[in-house]
Amino acid sequence: MILTTTPSVEGRSIEEYRGIVFGEVISGVDVIKDFTAGLSNFFGGRSSTYEDELTSAREQALQELEQRAARLGADAVVGIDVDYEVLGSNNGMLMVTVSGTAVTLR
Template identity: 65%
Template sequence: MIITTTNQVEQHTITKYQGIVFGEVITGINVFKDIGASVRNVFGGRSRSYEDELTAAREEAIAEMVQRAKRFDADAIVGMKMDYEVLGSDNGMLMVTCSGTAVTLDR
């Protein structure tokens, strides 16, 4: 499935707008990742564990959005946007959401 942040797909014509589709993932960051991130926060450097968690959450949200677009028999998702938030009283949850418009393209 083609996924693009633009409102069109190059060399294709959108023949039908199927509807808006979403993907949402909320994931907890465990205490061990927090400890490693705290050390990096003091001494500097990248937090590989947080980066891996963010990558996994992003990929899962996109996959969920694609599955919902397939229910419309869509060929592509245009205008895709992604957002990140932290949730919970201790900011221990990561929420990744994405949305776009499922469309059918000329064949």
């Protein structure tokens, strides 16, 4: 399965559009991760705990998108868009959504 943010796949032509597909992940950030991220915020530097959580959520959302495209018989997903949101009254939830168009290729 080819996943791309571009509207086409280099060297291939789109044969059929199968539909828009999505992948969504909402991930909670627990107290320990929040505490260690707070230390990074206080002392400066990058928060590897939040970065790891963000990377994991994005990879899971892309896997979900790929699985949904495969169920439609797609060879690729083009025009992928990735969005991030922080949710909750205490900003304790991270949401990653990905969307794109499932296609078959020649």
